[in-house]
Amino acid sequence: MITIALIFSAITITPILAGFLSSRREKEAGPFISNHVFGLTFSLILVVVTILISLRFGSLQITWGTAWNAIFDYDPTNQGQIVVRELRLPRTFLGLAAGSCLAVAGALTQGITRNPLGAPGILGVNAGAAFAIVTAIYAADIVTPEGYVWFAFFGAAGASILVYSIAQFGNGGATPVKLVLAGVVVTALLGGWTTSLLILDLETLDEARFWLAGSIASRGTDEIALLFPIIIIGLLLGVALGKQINILSLGEDIAKALGQRIALIRIVAGIVIILLCGSAVAIAGPVAFVGLAIPHMVRSLVGPDYRWIIIYSLFLGPCLLLGADVIGRLVVRPTELQVGIVTAAAGAPFLIYLVRFTKLSDV
Amino acid sequence: MHYLAITTPTLQRSLTVLVGIFLTIFLIRLADHIQPRQYTFRWQNISSRIQLRVVWLSLGATIVIIVLTGIGLIVGDYPIPASEAIATALWERNGEYDFIINSLRFPRIVVAILAGMCFASSGLIFQSLINNPLVSPDIIGINSGAAVLAVAILAAGGSTEHLPWAAFLGALLTAALIYLLSWKKGISATRLVLVGIGINSVLGAIITFITIKYPIERVVAAARWQAGTLFGASWDDARTLAIGLLILLPSAFFLTTRLKILQLGDETAITIGSKIERDRLALLAVASLLAALAVSVVGPLGFVALIVPQAARLLVGSITGGVLIFTALLGGFFLLGADLIAQRLFAPVMLPAGVITATFGGPYFLYLLARYNRAN
Numbered sequence: 001m002i003t004i005a006l007i008f009s010a011i012t013i014t015p016i017l018a019g020f021l022s023s024r025r026e027k028e029a030g031p032f033i034s035n036h037v038f039g040l041t042f043s044l045i046l047v048v049v050t051i052l053i054s055l056r057f058g059s060l061q062i063t064w065g066t067a068w069n070a071i072f073d074y075d076p077t078n079q080g081q082i083v084v085r086e087l088r089l090p091r092t093f094l095g096l097a098a099g100s101c102l103a104v105a106g107a108l109t110q111g112i113t114r115n116p117l118g119a120p121g122i123l124g125v126n127a128g129a130a131f132a133i134v135t136a137i138y139a140a141d142i143v144t145p146e147g148y149v150w151f152a153f154f155g156a157a158g159a160s161i162l163v164y165s166i167a168q169f170g171n172g173g174a175t176p177v178k179l180v181l182a183g184v185v186v187t188a189l190l191g192g193w194t195t196s197l198l199i200l201d202l203e204t205l206d207e208a209r210f211w212l213a214g215s216i217a218s219r220g221t222d223e224i225a226l227l228f229p230i231i232i233i234g235l236l237l238g239v240a241l242g243k244q245i246n247i248l249s250l251g252e253d254i255a256k257a258l259g260q261r262i263a264l265i266r267i268v269a270g271i272v273i274i275l276l277c278g279s280a281v282a283i284a285g286p287v288a289f290v291g292l293a294i295p296h297m298v299r300s301l302v303g304p305d306y307r308w309i310i311i312y313s314l315f316l317g318p319c320l321l322l323g324a325d326v327i328g329r330l331v332v333r334p335t336e337l338q339v340g341i342v343t344a345a346a347g348a349p350f351l352i353y354l355v356r357f358t359k360l361s362d363v
Numbered sequence: 364m365h366y367l368a369i370t371t372p373t374l375q376r377s378l379t380v381l382v383g384i385f386l387t388i389f390l391i392r393l394a395d396h397i398q399p400r401q402y403t404f405r406w407q408n409i410s411s412r413i414q415l416r417v418v419w420l421s422l423g424a425t426i427v428i429i430v431l432t433g434i435g436l437i438v439g440d441y442p443i444p445a446s447e448a449i450a451t452a453l454w455e456r457n458g459e460y461d462f463i464i465n466s467l468r469f470p471r472i473v474v475a476i477l478a479g480m481c482f483a484s485s486g487l488i489f490q491s492l493i494n495n496p497l498v499s500p501d502i503i504g505i506n507s508g509a510a511v512l513a514v515a516i517l518a519a520g521g522s523t524e525h526l527p528w529a530a531f532l533g534a535l536l537t538a539a540l541i542y543l544l545s546w547k548k549g550i551s552a553t554r555l556v557l558v559g560i561g562i563n564s565v566l567g568a569i570i571t572f573i574t575i576k577y578p579i580e581r582v583v584a585a586a587r588w589q590a591g592t593l594f595g596a597s598w599d600d601a602r603t604l605a606i607g608l609l610i611l612l613p614s615a616f617f618l619t620t621r622l623k624i625l626q627l628g629d630e631t632a633i634t635i636g637s638k639i640e641r642d643r644l645a646l647l648a649v650a651s652l653l654a655a656l657a658v659s660v661v662g663p664l665g666f667v668a669l670i671v672p673q674a675a676r677l678l679v680g681s682i683t684g685g686v687l688i689f690t691a692l693l694g695g696f697f698l699l700g701a702d703l704i705a706q707r708l709f710a711p712v713m714l715p716a717g718v719i720t721a722t723f724g725g726p727y728f729l730y731l732l733a734r735y736n737r738a739n
Contacts, residue, residue, distance in 0.1 A: 166729065185725045188666055192721030195590045196714050205586060206579040213571050288564060338575070344568035351561035352544055355554050 103317025106291030128159020214340020483694020486668030503559025508537025
């Protein structure tokens with residue numbers, strides 16, 4: 001009961017805090033964090049604390065000492081240490097990777113679509129990955145987490161490439177409005193086929209419903225390790241794009257007048273988003289809200305400069321994802337709640353606070 | 364076997380799809396060939412302007428619906444000769460095929476038409492009111508509200524007798540919640556959409572939770588309901604929809620003038636003496652009721668409410684009373700066509716109609732968008 005109360009207070013306090021911070025920003029000029037040495041150190045400490053919490057808490061209760069020993073003085077006969085080493089450690093790494101990918105991709109999406117609701121989901125990544133995985137289960141009987149990784153990655157990448165190419169038709173290339181429209185249509189299309197496969201085949205539904213909820217537990221770690229170079233390249237490119245996104249966010253005409261090659265930036269940013277989102281979906285399945293919320297929270301902290309928004313997103317994304325995962329492990333012990341469910345449930349109060357107490361137009 | 368009976372499933376399948384495509388092209392061509400002319404109609408102190416294009420297109424849509432109804436009565440797993448099928452449906456009460464026609468096919472067709480009309484007109488009101496072509500009852504969470512209660516009942520193995528009521532109630536409660544949460548010295552359209560998206564997210568999380576908690580045999584029933592299907596539609600369903608539409612569609616028709624004033628912007632609307640919050644509440648209530656009504660009978664057939672008003676707008680322009688009627692008819696045509704295709708495409712496997720509305724509606728919408736871009 002106490003844990004549940006804690007969780008609910010955490011879920012409600014976070015948006016209040018975010019709302020407070022954002023409303024504070026409306027009144028005073030200048031960002032909340034102006035000293036970036038301090039800000040980044042604090043973010044790093046937050047990441048480390050989240051990692052420790054993620055190692056320590058879970059459905060099996062252990063002490064801090066056991067968690068510590070599992071990392072630095074491993075005893076393979078101790079059940080608690082095995083759980084930490086074999087289950088929680090890989091899971092924590094996956095959470096870190098997926099969280100930073102989603103947050104950075106979200107920041108980039110909001111930058112290039114110039115839409116406060118821009119989240120990786122609107123480019124069709126989740127629908128594409130779900131479609132590929134459900135098809136793989138239905139047609140090829142692929143039911144191992146290792147098998148899912150590549151289907152999810154290429155499904156997500158394929159769908160967003162499709163969205164981009166549809167939006168590319170006509171005058172002006174992939175403008176924000178056309179991107180969003182194409183994303184909605186492709187998502188609906190793929191969603192329709194996914195649903196029909198799920199309904200036609202009971203086994204497919206049984207197998208896929210857990211993946212579709214979004215989780216970082218028991219995924220194919222070895223396969224995901226192969227994704228890490230892609231993730232690193234994607235994150236570095238994302239951070240490097242900050243300056244260009246800044247100029248793009250001033251509006252197309254100004255960006256053009258300043259000598260930017262808009263089409264090129266859009267395409268490079270698109271590729272980075274596809275790499276990052278594809279990896280995140282391959283790791284965790286469709287996880288809502290992280291890509292949407294983190295850039296907003298960060299913007300309320302550091303102001304509208306995309307160079308810093310992207311860097312802080314990189315640190316704070318994992319904190320949110322891992323935090324939600326830990327909450328999911330604790331609320332319904334001894335079973336657990338998938339991280340995708342926790343983030344989606346936390347999304348509503350946050351978004352409503354954001355809408356009621358801040359101006360969302362400043363993207 | 365009668366010579367008009369279409370026998371092989373493959374032939375039926377291709378013919379149904381071909382006829383659907385032909386009728387769609389017919390509607391688009393019709394729209395192209397009619398000059399946008401207007402007539403003014405006056406009677407005592409009532410006057411109204413009638414766009415010829417809307418009248419012709421509405422007539423066209425009605426004809427198309429009648430043709431599809433005929434096809435729907437004739438084709439099926441058990442082929443029935445055309446003359447007998449139509450006779451049984453219209454006047455011959457105790458013929459050989461009475462059960463198949465009057466208990467299975469005909470009510471299903473009528474429910475498809477009526478539910479399509481509900482969804483389309485609801486979507487049109489939402490899109491015009493919020494001034495955003497991406498808004499529809501499913502995006503702002505009204506369909507999810509219905510789905511949460513319905514899925515919970517199905518997953519817990521409860522009786523399906525009260526399912527429509529639960530869905531109706533869920534949709535209305537969600538609409539009320541969204542309205543209250545977006546109220547801040549009045550309703551702003553953007554706030555309404557964003558709050559709706561938030562509510563949709565949390566309801567979606569609850570549905571996912573239910574989906575992975577319950578045994579698969581029950582979850583599959585819930586998943587079927589969520590995809591939206593007209594399977595097992597009865598005359599009772601048709602009656603519910605008809606009564607609801609008879610009340611709501613005229614209300615919506617007379618509210619369109621208010622809607623046009625609201626579209627001028629809040630300041631202008633207040634200046635010409637419009638009570639904007641009252642009008643907006645009335646319009647939202649009508650649109651939500653239309654959506655709730657349709658969802659409670661056929662499940663959340665999402666794409667209809669999003670795509671059909673868009674298509675209607677590209678064909679005849681922005682909302683008027685006539686456009687509302689045309690949109691409703693187009694919705695009826697779209698859902699009826701989608702359901703026929705869903706039944707026949709992979710016969711004897713029957714897909715839920717919701718799958719087809721997305722699959723065929725998506726590319727059709729892209730085509731309209733491309734055409735529209737080229738025209739401008």
